[in-house]
Amino acid sequence: MLSFLTSTQPWSTFLDDTDAHQQLTETILLPYVNTCRWFAGKARQQTGIHISAMLALPGTGQQPFYLLILDAHYADGEPEQYLLPLALVADLTDVPDKGVLTEARFSDMPGTLVDAIYVAGFRDALFKHIAANDSVTQPGNSASGSSASGTLAFQRGRGLIDAEAGATLTSRVLPVDSSNSALVFGYALPSQPSGELFFLKLYRKLFEQTNPEVEMVAFLTETGGFGAIPAYAGRFTWQRTNAAGPQPDITLGMMQRMVPNDKDSWAMTGDYLNDFLYAVPNRLFAVKEDVFEKVALLGQRTAEMHLALYAKTDDPAFQSEPFTDEYRRFLTGRFTDLLDRRYDLLVNNYSRLDAQAQRLAWVFMEAKEMIDDFVADFQTRWLGSCRIRVHGDYHLGQVLAVGDHTGHRDYVIIDFEGEPESTITDRKIKHSPLKDVAGMIRSYHYAVSAKLFNSVETEGIDPEKLQIVSDRWYKLIRDTYLDAYLGTFGSPHPMFYDNGEINYLLLIYLLEKAVYELGYEISYRPTWVKIPLKGIVDVIREIEKLQPGGHHRQMASAPLHLV
Structure with missing residues (x-):
């Protein structure tokens, strides 16, 4: 636990709560992001972090969620932009220590500010908005400059299938520390456990353009008809506007069909090289x-x-x-x-x-x-x-080996983000x-x-x-x-x-x-x-x-x- 946040306003007005924003910026955000695997600026000399924009996401219950767009600044080089979804919870049962920002007390409830990916209501809200092709209009700039203009836009893809009658939505966070966050969704029937069907990649480091991976996966699924990738199931983006008009969309997340796999092709190649090695x-x-x-x-x-x-x-x-x-x-x-x-x-x-x-x-x-x-x-x-x-960025580690109940083997190609060291334009x-x-x-x-x-x-x-x-x-x-x-x-x-x-x-x-x-x-x-x-x-x-x-x-x- 890094600090303590207090506010005289309710959580529902957090978009315009300038005092709470200041507390986050001055004492909470920088120490927290330095504990996160997805924050790539740990080795650079940091000069500060601030909230450049905040997007509201209605939840399935009374409490809203907020998507913070953070600008990390350094002594040398360009700043970087990151996504941090926030939730206020009273119960930390399903939240690991790495997801906890700070204890907080708002006028309507005490609780803990956490990374919202660990809250089932947040995950459910993302999935249901994608499934419904929804859009959430943002209120525009407040005096603090944190609340954002534009639209939080959700798009459904062909790979998303609806649940059977009587099935309920299930979700979890994959326990993998990487540069993005991975959420898994499925449908459970009363008579059987959840079948995990969808994988949502929440992009943490953001770019001033649509993510190339989303473009590639959507095109291969929707236009190219290519079956050897996890099918495109949807995405959500921040469609920005300002006084000059529309700005380039920023991709926040993409969902694909889940693909069960034994191992990637690098590991599989290592296996069949063993026979060669021993000879x-x-x-x-x-x-x-x-x-x-x-x-x-x-x-x-x-x-x-x-x-x-x-x-x-x-x-x-x-x-x-x-x-x-x-x-x-x-x-x-x-x-x-x-x-x-x-x-x-x-x-x-x-x-x-x-x-x-x-x-x-x-x-x-x-x-x-x-x-x-x-x-x-x-x-x-x-x-x-x-x-x-x-x-x-094509290599054996980007290809999954898959099989079915008949023993048939095949491949699924993943990770279309491109060369990690290249700019998004390149x-x-x-x-x-x-x-x-x-x-x-x-x-x-x-x-x-x-x-x-x-x-x-x-x-x-x-x-x-x-x-x-x-x-x-x-x-x-x-x-x-x-x-x-x-x-x-x-x-x-x-x-x-x-x-x-x-x-x-x-x-x-x-x-x-x-x-x-x-x-x-x-x-x-x-x-x-x-x-x-x-x-x-x-x-x-x-x-x-x-x-x-x-x-x-x-x-x-x-x-x-x-x-």
Whole structure:
């Protein structure tokens, strides 16, 4: 318990209770948010936090709930905006300590101010408003400037199904600490327990635009008809207005269908790598046939996702586009900056690397000028392929393995928020779908490398021999994935101009991904630096083939075996 709040006004007028707002701001909010997993500003020098807006949400009973929009300010850099729903409760039975802000006494009741996600009435209100396609008009700015203008708008999606007659709504908070909050809903009948059907992600860190994940999931469900994601069930947004007129909507939450899963594909890949791992010390190369089947199925589902994102639409946010000069400048500029920073980081940390990583690093450093030329060529090279919205942060951890009662196995793709370090605007930029493909290929490379280089079973094996073995597994899996991916599109397809262009673009995105990975490994896992370095060196070898006297013609005819 962090403090004590008192007010001479009732809780129902909290929107205009300037004295209570001041107490929250001065003594309660900053200490509280620093205990929350979802608050990302803990490591920055904080200069304060204030309530920039407050939205009212009618409850199912007498007591309202309030959605606080908090602005966190820092000594350096831009402020950040967070969502904190508030409830006043008399009973803390279902509220964990991490959900308690302070004891409070209002004129109509004493109680405790808590994060409202732990109050069943708040969760029920969110669900019922979404199901009803409701909107809640906000009262407008008060003297304190906290109450908000605009509308709290709820939208129902196709994935939301109504309860059977006699069923009651159930809900709970998933006990997972992350950057957002997860609420689960279901329907219970008198004769049977609740069947959990829906998952609502309450976004804590807010952005001045509609969340890209909501746009992607809604489009894939409602327009693309893609079934290998948790279906879009609804969302709620703050539709803002001020004296200048409407402002960009801010997404507050999204609901999807629940998907029971055994594990994500990173964990599953680790499982079937175990058989391979145990055979390596005995100089055996063993890959079960069902491993190839699973990889091919993921390649197929990836292509189906991209075909759904290519669906014809009048929405300019999802219409396919060519490779424009603007996009070329964007990607080249970002890539050049990334290369320079990673190159400097590698030079400064070269002496910390093991012998194998140093050999790979030397190849990268020696090829820096050739890589710069390869990236610069992207600005002027003619490209006939097209760009679409993509997942943007695609790897094995973003794919859930699912099964049904018959034993049939399949995949469900999740988490469409995009690259965590990119701005919201950049996350919505259209790319070749090969950007996602490169992300998954790099993920497979990480899976086998991490398993072989960091396991007790392979401790006594020469690292160069381990590299050869891991390369063989990786290339088989990569080619299986690519074969299934491109085979699902068929040839020709307007997404890709020809095989040579597929190879060229894939090299661009593979190199970008591996160079990006390099920074994290140097800073946090120096023993893993050889993994992205090997990915960079593999691409360098292919770039060399594109040089005068190389094997350009061979490359252009073989899109499935390029690296």
